[in-house]
Amino acid sequence: MKTASPFLEPDDGGTRVEVSLDGAPLLLSEGANLAAALLAAGVEVFRHTKVTGAPRAPFCMMGACYDCLVEIDGVVRQACMTEVSPGLRINRPHEAEAHDDPA
Amino acid sequence: MIRRDLVIIGAGPAGMAAAARAAELGLSVSILDEQLRAGGQIYRDVDRAAALRGDILGKDYKHGATLTDGLRRADIDHLPGAVVWAIEEGFRISYSQDGQGAQIAAARVLLATGALERPMPLPGWTLPGVMTAGAGQILLKQSGVLARNAVLVGSGPLLYLIAAQMIRAGTPPAAMIETQGRGDIISAMRHLGGALRGWPYLLKGMKMLAEIRRARVPRFTGAQGIAIEGETRAEAVTLTSAGHSRRIACDTVFLHHGVVPNTQAARSLGVGHEWDHLQNCFVPALDEWGQSDVAGVFIAGDGAGIGGAKAAEYAGGLAALKIAEELGRLDPAACMEQAAPLRAALARERAPRAFLDAAYPPCVEALAPADNTIVCRCEEITAGDIRRYASLGCLGPNQAKAFGRAGMGPCQGRFCGLTVTALLAKANGRTPDETGHFRIRPPLKPVTLGELAAMDSQMQDAAE
Secondary structure (H helix, E strand, O other), X not given: OEOOOOEEOOOOOOOEEEEEEOOEEEEEEOOOEHHHXXXXXXXXXXXXXXXXXXXXXXXXXXXXXXXXXXXXXXXXXXXXXOEOOOOXXXXXXXXXXXXXOOO | OEEEEEEEEOOOHHHHHXXXXXXHOOOOEEEEEOOOOOOOOOOOOHHHHHXXXXXXXXXXXXXXXXXXXXXXXXXXXXXXXXXEEEEEOOOEEEEEEOOEEEEEEEEEEEEOOXXXXXXXXXXXXXXXXXXXXXXXXXXXXXXXOEEOOEXXXXXXXXXHHHHHHHHHOOOOOOEEEEOOOHHHHHHHHHHHHHHHHOHHHHHXXXXXXXXXHHOOOOEEXXXXXEEEEOOOOOOEEEEEEOXXXXXXXXXEXXXXXXXXXXXXXXXXXXXXXXXXXXOOEEEEOEOOOOEEOOOOEEEOOHHHOOOOHHHHHHHHHHHHHHHHHHOOOOOHHHHHXXXXXXXXXXXXXXXXXXXXXXXXXXXXXXXXXXOOOEEEOOXXXXXXXXXXXXXXOOOOHHHHOOOOOOOOOOOOOOOOHHHHHHHXXXXXOOOHHHHOOOOOOOOOOOOOHHHHHHHHHHHHHHHO
């Protein structure tokens, strides 16, 4: 799940807060863009498509493509439109039950 | 329901400039922005990022702070994180903010919804690790997050800007794979006059190219046969350039071959659009104030046709002037007088566009992708599927929905609409205008039942 990230994150001196990803604790910068923070933490796959189960990750970072959908506290949301706050429970639905319709 | 003279959708340069100008003229203004921080994509999160990374991002980026400053007036109601999902004539705007649905009424609407990256369907473009160049810039601007080992693919000034910024940040791209060829720069020369009038842009471009050269970033121009390889993530880009086949290993791929107007909101209101042959995309039909063919609906900025951030700022000001005049807050003579300097500035900004559009045309392989390349990312429909629909008699994108689900996923055609139109037009020997575009209906963005329920209880409270 977590590998050496292809992305470098600066140390802006911000507060690190604990969130959970698929039940495992993860420290991210408070107030950071969630999609950016997850990428920097080495998260490569955010979801799997409904049609073929293909892996996807953030593509546009501006709320248009819906490839960064994750489940946050039980609601499917765009990670790139969410800011990191303490205690977020982030889940990536397994591909077999992946549902990418947020509504 | 709150009622305003003007509701602006989008807090990028056009929206912010329009809000400030309209408020100065005494209009009541709300500006709804789906982002949590003002700035749009070009000045994304500028209030936080300029201090942290201003040196890497440059002077043009820091200019955005003058616009966010302009929003801090008591008479401008800035609603961050407000996702608009319906605009009904009259006007009634429905949006969600912080998990709650809400509505606001307006006498005039200004759509300042900006641009989207031009879809760039190449083999492998859906793999994790492949992003738009704009996404790469957003990562850098907002979060300071840098790709260690990235390849930039496509064409256009933004590709050089992001390369220069990555170099300044200490993570130069592994390579630049550029699709424009020598013929393109030659054909662009007939627009050289305009380019010279926009000489500050040429100078900036030359400086960026010099930075890229000094950093010894390999550049492969006239690239063809581009494909992204990888099983579960991007691992390499393959291409042919100057007669040599190459494979460049990388972790991240940034794609870019221009940006196109984000027309979703305008289309949902029934605003007429026409195909722009120079910019290779649909643009809304507007008068010189940005007023559309739907009474009361104005459009400013890149959503009106690509002109860049400064042009957007001036166009936003022009729209605000006309709206103030229509609402009786500005007499026609004063409106013309205040518009004159904005028009002159706008003309200067637009001068180099034709040269740039000709020198950096879209990537041909991505405009007409190979049969097995996915064009609709959401529903995983390929170019071959769309061509097959055409061979079965499908003439337009809306009819295509009876054949397959292209454009029916959560992105609602934002990243396949232009490609589907182009493929059907080509296959049927018709023009893009004849072929048309997906019909866009509300909700413009997915809305949850919880948000709707919250709106309902709020309205009941108001009624009681």
